[in-house]
Amino acid sequence: MESPPRPQSAAGPVVGKPIDRVDGQAKTSGQARFAAEYPYPGLAYAALVHSTVARGRVTGFDVAEAAAVPGVLTILTHENAPSMKPPPRATLTNGGMIVTGTTVNYLNTDEVHWNGQPVAVVVAETLEAAREAAGLVRVAYRESQATVDFATEEEHAVPLKGNPLQRGTARKGDAEAAFRVAPVSVDLRFTTPPLNHNAIEPHATTAVWDGDRLTVHEGTQGIAWLRAHLAARFGVPEASVRVISPFVGGAFGGKGPVWAGTLLTVLAARATGRPVRMMLTREGVYRTVGGRSPSIQRVALGAAADGRLTALIHTGVTGTGRVGGLPEAVTSPSGHLYAAPNILLRHSLVELDLLPNTFMRAPGEAPGTFALEAAMDELADKLGMDPITLRMRNEPETNPIDGKRFSHRLLREAYAYGAQRFGWADRTPEPGSMRDGRWLVGMGVATAHHGTMRFTANVTVRLSADGSVLVRCGLQEMGMGAATAQAQIAADALGVPFEAVRVEYGDSTLPTGPGAGASAQTVSVAASLLAACDKLRRKVRALGEGGSLAEILARAGRDHVEAAVGSQTRLGTLAGQAKFIAKFLRDHRRWVKAGCGAQFCEVRVDPDTGEIRVSRWLGVFDVGKVINAKTAASQLRGGIVMGIGMALSEETLVDPRTGRIMNPSLAEYHVPVHADIPPIDIHYLDEPDPTMPLGLLGLGEIGVTGVAAAIANAVHHATGKRVHDLPITLDKLL
Template sequence: MTQTLPRTHEPSVGKPVDRVDGTAKTTGAARFAAEYPYPGLAHAALVHATVSRGRITAIDTTEAAAIPGVITVLTHHNAPALKPPRRFNPLDLSTMASGTSVSYLNTDEVHWDGQPVAVVVAETLTAAREAAALVEVSYTTFASTVDFKAEEPNAEPQKGNLLMSGSAKKGDAEAALAKAPVRIEARFTTPPHHHNAIEPHATTAMWDGDRLTVHDGTQSIDWLRSHLALRFDVPVEGVRVLAPFVGGGFGGKANIWPGTILTVMAARATGRPVRLLLTREDVYRTVGGRTPSTQRVALGARTDGTLTALVHTSVTRTGRVGGNPEQVTSQSKHLYDAENILVRQNVVELDLISNTAMRAPGDSIGTASIDELAYELGMDPIELRMRNEPERNPIDGRRFANRKLREAYRLGAERFGWADRTPEPGSMRDGRWLVGMGVATAFHPAWQFLANVTVRLSVDGSVLVRCGFQEMGMGGATAQAQIAADALGVPVESVRVEYGDSSLPLSPAAGGSMQTASVASSVLTACEKLRRKLARLGRPGDDPAAALARAGVPSLEVSVGSDTRIGRLTGQVRFLSKLIRDQRRWMKAASGAQFCEVRVDPDTGETRVSRWTAAFDVGRVINAKTAVSQLRGGIVMGIGMALSEETLVDPRTGRIMNPGLGEYHVPVHADVPPIDVAYLDEPDPTMPLGLIGVGEVGITGAAAAIANAIHHATGRRIRELPITLDKLL
């Protein structure tokens, strides 16, 4: 039997605890990947291909090599050999790590406009970039396919996997649609997007024989370590990856892109520590972004609003050398209790850099609104949603682990003042501005992977939690400190968390809103093991430190999981078994209601988001301050997706035409209104501590809410993102 330890402080879970790394970040003491000093440090710069498909016929580095300070220019003629990436293996998720399948500088083939074809290494960054601009490359070009719109008719069915399905159906949705008394059908399009993290991708690498140390802004320390060991043919135990601080990622730093590989290659070739800090344009050229999409949404209903048919199909793209298909229609399998459902995803391959995950991949661009049907029926959009709110998962009848969407809508509508809205489009004004109110549903599936941790309690009362997870600004270390503190009955100030280093117990990637739950599960297990050991040492009523002191034990440490080869394989089997078991039994997800108010100038089409309220069902909230910050950040990103963000790709050449923040427009302070964020704080009984995950659900539904508000303000239904001035005039 486990002894109940006395509590000497108030519980910290759920409280707005300040970030444990707040002082380091605000004072500049926190070091990021491009800020580590090494004696003899050299600097690298990339040379990019200017064709989308072809072969290098000549490469002249004479002028570049003549620049004072240049150490070497690496091309396919003199670059060290790489081993190719491995195919996907569900028992080794690091096989998902590589951003592309290209062997960088080990081939004369070009697969996308922007592919690195040379790396200049110099004593200074200025010299490296100056020399890179002088490298002359000639090509034989091949026919390429780069126009997504033109290739859409050639799309093929998207294959599913363990983590995402391609298609699903219930009944005959097309037949039911044709017979429905009321029906709507629409085509929606979304453009490519790029992540634009505050910290551009950067790597610092140093070899010591066959031992490698890498500082990298990665979202997946373990994947990167395994991938580098494979590509450079060295033991994984000899590779150390450090990423204690990552200046934002949003999915763009989850995979390993050319810059990281080429920095490590340059360090090996020169025998020097090397740093590569990508320019903003380099990021666009060498790091994948979000896929564009086209979507068909068709709804059929009875006159009372009951859905009889729901059809949601999509076309997205991948690169011919890699990329991740997106679960664009995923949420349509879960949101509405339609009698007949058809969801289908299709994909085309293009000669562009691989696309990759971007905050709430698929769900953020595929949260299809049913407002058009509400207007067709003359029904309030919230009433229509609630009339079709399912009791079980609509496709397969699985139970919802925790679904409080009705309560979220009720709370959000009250805080926003939805009752004050007049339903007719164009009926609300504020002086010269047309005023509109819109609403949409937020939804994102919940994931939980395996994490290894150690927890040590010392006789002075301090607790050390060790796990190699990633901190991208979401407050992960703070949350785990709160969880451990409450589990052991100690003040949160007594807990220190070590993270961001591959020498620590392995953690899953920071993505899919899964990291907090995954690590928390192991932390709770470790603390329970520690409590049992303490119970054997102390007496009833002893606090943890007193129990150690009485037993004459300086510290007590427990572990969960194993980083040995057998331990990792066993852990992966356990993970897959649990994943399959959970997927058969439960539908787990975070959800919420997004409410926004917009003002539109009727003469110019200028659109301003003037007010926002969101209410979320995200399970138990660990830290009130950081959770609200994450949800608010997702909403801000959704505002950009709705009104301004668009990567422009030349349909003739495949070249990105706006590779930087001068032309790719993200929201600034003047674009962001007051954002009121509320949450239910209702624990999910199937998740550790009842938490679900908050990093990605905030962006879902945000763009749809804005589009609905603009329609309410103007009567114009815009189905092509971003909603810019020209589309409203």
């Protein structure tokens, strides 16, 4: 994908400026083409048939009525579908397998592992015919006993085995003993429900085979990872697979893994010999795409009378599927946020016969900060201390759990600025003491926190005689302005106007980009882009001195000069990954790198109905250097909106008898709408992290952290009622 023409002029240094997105006009005018909008002659359409049992085996199909629907081409089941290789084991150097959504080999097995698993695919001439026929397929099962109720399985939780990226258990001192003798303490239980992804663009795939060559149009967060995964599953070389993904209509983690819809569209295209498109319904997303795991958390805090923590205990139980899923690292924030001489963190897992969970914006840290930050507020209440004062009294100088240095941390500054800007001093501390007419008014705060990661990225930069610059990288544009930010970086690095830079992205034929996850894409590409620009400047100097660029290139008999970072060969890729992992481990042993911030919230609560209205919001963030002031504020604001939904309305309801999701639609799963959201004031400190390229820390996910706790704390201040179980619905206040 080539970025469209620039919508505005931006002379001079542009990093940090609020530049309009280069793709803004294409998106707002309808020119941007998404995965389900590519025309192909002979295009057929596919629809899924979902299992209605949680565990068992398929014993037969009745497809006669479905096959009779006009336009139906074929109905694929495990009895007639082409073979597909099962996913091999994931490794740190095999990104294509890290993104395996589940280990199920769809339509190559009669086993059923959750209610909603695809057991058949209907392919037809039209979308309407495919969906009508899918509803007419009758499936017989031999059911097995299934475990689907997370709430009743807590006692069967198994301690998580640690790995280099996530500890199962971490200890410092004797937290249980210190807690028992603490002069002041709180011991609290919190729960958060499962949550589902609801991107504006539901998952869609268009797949075309040409012999053994495959082209896939897909909204994905990992073009290179998807390509490698499809090559492995369908037994073709990676070079034979092309993934095209110029625009992604929202993702937040759900379009990182490879799910059934993608694989079965490719399978259907191979079986029919025609281009095939599948567009999941909203219900289809709920039934086949993982979301956030439910959690049960205990936070126990012990403190001296002056508020200094003596013990911090944070344990969590989260759910995962028997055929995949990820530990939701809810205890992670408690290893970084507060100085305590005695800390215990422990994470346990419950395996369920449900669709495996997956990444969802700030996985672990979003629900984890809810429990920790709500507990800190209760401790402040018990101590008779201002919640900000308590937090700052326990602000650590080094990482609390292991003593590593912080590469960058300005949380004190964020709270000081935020308190002044928000008017925290006007808050009267007693619950229920503030009113606005009939409304009870409450103010709450919470700390935001999210770790920083980097991936490998290949980049090429071409400088032409006319002064134009072409940056090429197979990165993903999910709406955050990725191409705009990289153009700003290249413009400043090469000393050219912003308008002179074009960025090509969104295609696996480009140099391999990183995945867009863990708030890491911008910094990952920026590191390679800066290195490539440096190589480019040295190449130009080597061609000669004196005269304009055009004259220098003309004397050298060239019309451009190009530099690359990263190798596209298999050996070069492996060497690059090995170098990256070695650096990552060195950094991991030396530093804790993370963004942080302070969330300030004001709510109004109707004392008669329990209705909650968020009336004001301020987020102050320390996220390192900001590349684009406009898109950065938008990202942080969007995270806060997502957190408001998590706090007040979002909840996936799972039938504890059958494992079926009972509210798989936006009519019954309630996300925030415009009327629910107040003006959101965003401020960032814009202080670079000296250990990161350009000082970047990443900001895509930190905005959602701390939000639910700030709302819960504000609700308590307004009403005197503590709610420990999300979402905070009005029935919990009455």
